[in-house]
Amino acid sequence: MQKAITIMQCARIFSLPMTIFSWLIIFTYAYIDSGNITYGLIALIGLCFAHLGTNLADDYFDYKNLIKQVGFDKKEYLKHSQKTKCRYLINGTMKESQLIGLIFIHLSAAFACGLFLYFKCGIGILYYTLVGAFIVLLYPILSRFCLSEILVAIAYGPALFGGVYYSMCGTYSSEVFILAIPSMIITVVLLYIHTIMDYQFDLEEGKRTLSNLFNSQLESLVLLKIFLTLGYLSIFLLCIFDITDWQVFLAYLTIPLAVDLYNSMKEFSCNPESIPQLKWYHFPMENLKLFIKRNEASFMIRMFQSRNLMIYFSILLLIGILLSLCL
Numbered sequence: 483m484q485k486a487i488t489i490m491q492c493a494r495i496f497s498l499p500m501t502i503f504s505w506l507i508i509f510t511y512a513y514i515d516s517g518n519i520t521y522g523l524i525a526l527i528g529l530c531f532a533h534l535g536t537n538l539a540d541d542y543f544d545y546k547n548l549i550k551q552v553g554f555d556k557k558e559y560l561k562h563s564q565k566t567k568c569r570y571l572i573n574g575t576m577k578e579s580q581l582i583g584l585i586f587i588h589l590s591a592a593f594a595c596g597l598f599l600y601f602k603c604g605i606g607i608l609y610y611t612l613v614g615a616f617i618v619l620l621y622p623i624l625s626r627f628c629l630s631e632i633l634v635a636i637a638y639g640p641a642l643f644g645g646v647y648y649s650m651c652g653t654y655s656s657e658v659f660i661l662a663i664p665s666m667i668i669t670v671v672l673l674y675i676h677t678i679m680d681y682q683f684d685l686e687e688g689k690r691t692l693s694n695l696f697n698s699q700l701e702s703l704v705l706l707k708i709f710l711t712l713g714y715l716s717i718f719l720l721c722i723f724d725i726t727d728w729q730v731f732l733a734y735l736t737i738p739l740a741v742d743l744y745n746s747m748k749e750f751s752c753n754p755e756s757i758p759q760l761k762w763y764h765f766p767m768e769n770l771k772l773f774i775k776r777n778e779a780s781f782m783i784r785m786f787q788s789r790n791l792m793i794y795f796s797i798l799l800l801i802g803i804l805l806s807l808c809l
Contacts, residue, residue: 489584492541492570493534496768499789500638500669501533502526503796507665508643508658509650510800514807517650521599525649528595529642535588536618542581543622545571547687589618599649606654610645617641626689634673639666657725664720664733667713668795672788674709678702678747679754679781699751706747710740717799730802736795739763743787750784758783764790 509522545568570576596611617637624633643662647655677684677691681699684691693702717733720726746758757779758764764787773782 488570488575491769492538492576492581492584493588494537495534496785497537497672497789498530498533499793500672501529501642503793503800504638504642504662504665504669505529505646507796507800507803508646508661511658511661511803511807512647512650515647515651517647519650521603522646522650524595524599525646528592528599529646531588531595532592532614532618535585535592536621538581538585538588539618540622540625541568541571542578542585544568544687544689545578547689548572592618603649603652606648606652607645610641610648613637613641614645625691628690628692628695630673630677631670631692635666635670638669639663657723660719660723661725663716664713664799665792665796667709667716668792671706671709671713672785672792674706675743675747675784675788678706679750679784700748703744703747703751706744710744713795714740726803727806729805730799732798732802732805733795735798736791739787739791739794743784743791746784746787750780755780758787763794766790 505522505526509517509526512522513519548568571578571581592614593611596607596614600607600611613636617633621630621633624630639662640659643658643666644654647653647658674693677693678699680691681694681702685694692705693699696702696704714734714737717730720730721728742761742763749756749758760767760783764783767783767786770779770782770786773779
């Protein structure tokens with residue numbers, strides 16, 4: 483059991499709701515359109531394994547780049563590191579060979595799900611699988627050149643929504659690509675917040691991200707504000723293209739959470755050690771005591787804030803879709 487928990491922590495399972503709730507939106511939409519439930523669930527399993535496998539692969543390549551640096555000291559890195567990724571490799575909890583094995587298992591399981599759906603649903607699955615494979619294999623490399631957000635947008639937008647819909651309904655639909663836009667942008671926000679908080683680490687490691695194109699973390703918040711604004715404005719597209727009705731604007735109830743998240747990041751940019759005052763809408767925050775003990779609370783609480791914003795946004799958007807299409 484302890485090994486299983488360690489494996490899940492290494493794969494950053496706390497980020498898995500990004501995949502699950504994005505999937506839930508298109509799964510519900512496809513189900514209303516007479517989609518196959520079983521194939522939709524198999525697609526979810528494949529997506530989850532691909533997500534976790536990508537996280538592990540990203541850690542592996544980050545670790546290999548870290549240890550190549552002149553003067554890299556494991557103890558000093560762990561002492562000052564806020565982030566959880568690579569920690570299990572640096573402190574010896576897991577060996578490189580074990581991590582490679584885990585990556586292989588996760589990606590093999592994702593491939594098996596894709597192969598099954600290919601034989602059951604047709605050639606279209608192959609196209610979406612190839613896009614997913616491209617992102618999984620090249621993300622650790624391309625993410626070092628300001629392309630992280632673009633890759634995540636493709637993965638959680640057209641690839642995920644189009645692939646799940648095709649799996650369930652056996653056809654293509656331009657509407658699902660528009661339907662993907664709001665949740666896709668809010669998901670990109672989660673990644674962007676991660677890169678803002680890793681601003682200095684990424685600079686020291688020679689990793690280029692959108693956030694460290696700016697002169698400081700505080701300046702990079704301009705782009706965060708743009709992402710959040712576009713996420714909420716994009717909901718209008720669902721009504722303009724007559725995909726849903728006005729009920730989807732229930733997602734606007736999360737705007738105070740978005741403002742709170744922005745202010746929290748502003749505080750972090752001025753003082754990275756600051757810990758937000760926890761409120762009921764910040765939760766759930768699993769393993770929080772452990773992160774406090776490791777002095778990672780400042781980082782992880784904000785990751786949870788952004789993840790939970792995506793969860794609440796998706797749930798309310800989903801309720802709006804159900805109300806507009808089923809009533």
